[in-house]
Amino acid sequence: MEEKEGLKEQTLRVRPIKRGAEKKYRDYPTVLDKSTEAHEFWEPIVHQGLWDIKGHKIVKGPWGGGSVEDAKKRPPREFMVIDRASFALYSHSYGLVSPFFRGLLEGKLMGTKCPECGTVYCPPRAHCWNPECRVADCYDNWMNLPLTGIIHTFTVQCLAAAPFEHMLPFSMGYVQVDGADTTLPTLLHMRPREIFIGKKVKFEFVPEEKRKGDLMDVYAVPAILDEKAPEWACLQKDAEQMKVLEDSIKATQEFIKKRYGIDNSPEERGW
Amino acid sequence: MNRRVAICGGGIFRPDLWHGENAEEGVAIAYKGLLKQCPNLRADDIDGLVMSYFSDHLNQQLCMGWIIQDYLGLHAKPGYRVESGGATSLDALINAYYLIQSGFYDVILIPGWEYMCEVDVASTNEMIASAADTDWDFPVGGYYNAYYASLEVRHMQLYGETCEDLGRIAVKNHNNSTHIPWSQWLSQHGPEPITLEDYWKSRMVSWPYRVLNNAVMSEGACCILMAAEEKVKKFTDTPMWITGVGIGTDSMRPGDRTANFVYEGFKDEAAIYPDFVKSIKTPYPEMANFASLHIAAKRAYAQAGITNPMKEVDLMELFTPYDGVELCLYEDTGLCGRGEGKNVVREGTAEYGGECPVNLSGGLTATGHPVGATSLYYTTFLHWQLTGKVKDFCGPDGLQVDDAKRAVITGHGGTGCQGAVVVYEGD
Numbered sequence: 257m258e259e260k261e262g263l264k265e266q267t268l269r270v271r272p273i274k275r276g277a278e279k280k281y282r283d284y285p286t287v288l289d290k291s292t293e294a295h296e297f298w299e300p301i302v303h304q305g306l307w308d309i310k311g312h313k314i315v316k317g318p319w320g321g322g323s324v325e326d327a328k329k330r331p332p333r334e335f336m337v338i339d340r341a342s343f344a345l346y347s348h349s350y351g352l353v354s355p356f357f358r359g360l361l362e363g364k365l366m367g368t369k370c371p372e373c374g375t376v377y378c379p380p381r382a383h384c385w386n387p388e389c390r391v392a393d394c395y396d397n398w399m400n401l402p403l404t405g406i407i408h409t410f411t412v413q414c415l416a417a418a419p420f421e422h423m424l425p426f427s428m429g430y431v432q433v434d435g436a437d438t439t440l441p442t443l444l445h446m447r448p449r450e451i452f453i454g455k456k457v458k459f460e461f462v463p464e465e466k467r468k469g470d471l472m473d474v475y476a477v478p479a480i481l482d483e484k485a486p487e488w489a490c491l492q493k494d495a496e497q498m499k500v501l502e503d504s505i506k507a508t509q510e511f512i513k514k515r516y517g518i519d520n521s522p523e524e525r526g527w
Numbered sequence: 528m529n530r531r532v533a534i535c536g537g538g539i540f541r542p543d544l545w546h547g548e549n550a551e552e553g554v555a556i557a558y559k560g561l562l563k564q565c566p567n568l569r570a571d572d573i574d575g576l577v578m579s580y581f582s583d584h585l586n587q588q589l590c591m592g593w594i595i596q597d598y599l600g601l602h603a604k605p606g607y608r609v610e611s612g613g614a615t616s617l618d619a620l621i622n623a624y625y626l627i628q629s630g631f632y633d634v635i636l637i638p639g640w641e642y643m644c645e646v647d648v649a650s651t652n653e654m655i656a657s658a659a660d661t662d663w664d665f666p667v668g669g670y671y672n673a674y675y676a677s678l679e680v681r682h683m684q685l686y687g688e689t690c691e692d693l694g695r696i697a698v699k700n701h702n703n704s705t706h707i708p709w710s711q712w713l714s715q716h717g718p719e720p721i722t723l724e725d726y727w728k729s730r731m732v733s734w735p736y737r738v739l740n741n742a743v744m745s746e747g748a749c750c751i752l753m754a755a756e757e758k759v760k761k762f763t764d765t766p767m768w769i770t771g772v773g774i775g776t777d778s779m780r781p782g783d784r785t786a787n788f789v790y791e792g793f794k795d796e797a798a799i800y801p802d803f804v805k806s807i808k809t810p811y812p813e814m815a816n817f818a819s820l821h822i823a824a825k826r827a828y829a830q831a832g833i834t835n836p837m838k839e840v841d842l843m844e845l846f847t848p849y850d851g852v853e854l855c856l857y858e859d860t861g862l863c864g865r866g867e868g869k870n871v872v873r874e875g876t877a878e879y880g881g882e883c884p885v886n887l888s889g890g891l892t893a894t895g896h897p898v899g900a901t902s903l904y905y906t907t908f909l910h911w912q913l914t915g916k917v918k919d920f921c922g923p924d925g926l927q928v929d930d931a932k933r934a935v936i937t938g939h940g941g942t943g944c945q946g947a948v949v950v951y952e953g954d
């Protein structure tokens with residue numbers, strides 16, 4: 257008989273805590289504060305959750321050294337496995353390239369240009385990495401870049417890490433913004449049938465009230481409507497691959513619907 | 528000072544999806560295995576330790592190295608950790624080599640381990656992806672499989688390999704893995720070989736990669752003993768010598784490699800761009816190949832006197848968390864020219880019995896990948912190869928390369944941000 261120990265129903269008992277002023281910014285004016293609410297919400301959870309054991313189980317499993325066969329031959333042993341939670345809220349500065357992220361909030365894509373070698377960086381660099389330029393300052397040399405670019409490479413994801421799983425399936429890639437020399441990690445809002453290296457895209461932004469100041473605020477859509485992938489395109493040239501991928505995408509949509517109750521079918525999300 | 532340095536032995540605590548034993552107990556089991564191989568080894572012989580483990584947050588434990596030294600009763604010794612993402616374990620080994628070769632120490636123990644399955648898989652992927660730039664790469668998908676898939680798509684578009692080529696690599700490595708008695712694939716799926724048919728049926732992860740193309744999550748440990756030539760005899764009659772080492776690095780964000788000035792000197796090796804692809808500021812290695820590995824291989828080969836790896840190396844253990852990496856590394860380690868990786872697959876050159884077998888151990892996608900132990904496992908495997916002992920350890924079905932004299936191993940961190948290459952030779 258399998259014992260189900262430690263699986264009592266749990267609720268997160270959050271004790272409200274009184275926040276003091278943040279000492280580290282004491283001597284520096286906060287020009288804009290959109291994080292008070294986040295701290296008030298998260299800090300009690302952080303203080304409650306850290307290192308708290310939420311439950312345990314006893315697992316009877318193989319043990320000891322040697323080969324797979326050796327381990328499976330021994331009578332199994334019982335191990336106690338605890339569940340311990342941890343959270344944290346990180347307050348992280350975007351540094352000298354902060355203007356890029358403030359630009360995202362305003363629906364702009366910005367890059368920096370090296371005053372020495374002329375390289376245009378998007379993602380921006382505050383200092384040039386070209387060894388010839390001897391760490392030249394680029395942080396006062398911002399450019400507004402056009403909201404157009406070219407797909408440098410891409411993938412179509414049917415699996416993702418925890419924070420992004422609910423968005424599946426989706427496509428990400430690296431886009432060279434027109435005028436920039438480096439490429440920007442970008443979500444590609446377009447059907448896999450249309451994606452190819454060299455495709456011209458436009459950048460669009462999520463609605464202003466939903467922008468948070470990271471690369472999830474911006475995404476790329478096709479610059480040319482109903483553009484067919486050229487016959488050399490590595491994904492579409494193999495019709496069978498394309499079909500397998502489309503089946504996988506459908507299965508992924510169903511998985512997400514089941515797991516999160518979210519409908520990510522193209523009709524629902526609009527691409 | 529210039530003296531020879533050898534691998535004397537390696538003890539293994541096998542990789543698997545889950546172990547009841549915790550990390551220090553796993554390392555102790557691996558250490559015990561090493562003591563069995565080197566019965567004359569006494570704690571007094573060990574001058575220092577280099578600890579190899581990648582993550583702190585996968586186990587919520589900082590300074591795990593102290594636990595390990597203490598647990599093995601070696602806490603009076605000098606010791607420290609080496610960490611460089613996926614390259615951690617090979618970089619730890621190279622650091623131990625520097626310490627011995629320079630004359631500072633004579634004998635070093637390298638314990639390596641990783642416990643990757645304490646949080647759920649999606650969270651493990653999230654924590655691993657925080658080895659990517661968290662301001663720039665992480666927020667877009669947050670998943671190494673996706674970064675590597677997009678690198679592979681670039682290579683595929685430039686050079687024309689197909690999904691079937693990636694499938695053939697997966698089939699080769701999984702079937703090699705069934706010959707390894709401590710393999711994770713064997714533990715989880717049994718000894719039946721797989722076919723391309725199975726590959727086509729395996730779940731899509733991030734196009735073009737399927738489940739069978741991707742490294743497994745593992746828990747496991749390995750301990751390696753390294754010594755200067757004057758001390759080797761006490762520990763083993765069959766050492767494996769390190770005759771070349773190289774480390775290379777590349778940009779943190781793969782997207783920046785289109786304007787990658789430090790590799791401008793490689794212009795002569797630039798990709799030949801098909802006319803439909805826009806050319807970029809620095810065409811080598813851009814996002815298609817791994818310059819860190821290429822330069823690490825050049826450094827290691829120069830030291831070992833290798834000019835034609837295909838002819839002069841008997842087998843390779845390439846660090847391939849994704850099968851496209853194996854195909855690219857055929858090129859970057861010089862087994863073939865740029866863009867010719869697909870031919871190595873199609874001609875069977877890297878299969879058992881081929882001119883230069885690659886990943887006879889089964890590698891990261893099948894046999895196991897507990898990061899801090901990974902390259903120590905495959906070093907141990909090469910030790911058996913170069914001393915003709917594969918069948919002693921793996922049984923009559925072991926894939927021994929006859930008269931193997933020289934082998935190459937690579938380590939690989941981030942999206943090729945870190946690359947390590949070591950050349951091994953038999954006695």
Ligand SMILES: [Zn+2]
Nearest residue numbers: 370373384389
């Ligand atoms: Zn510059």
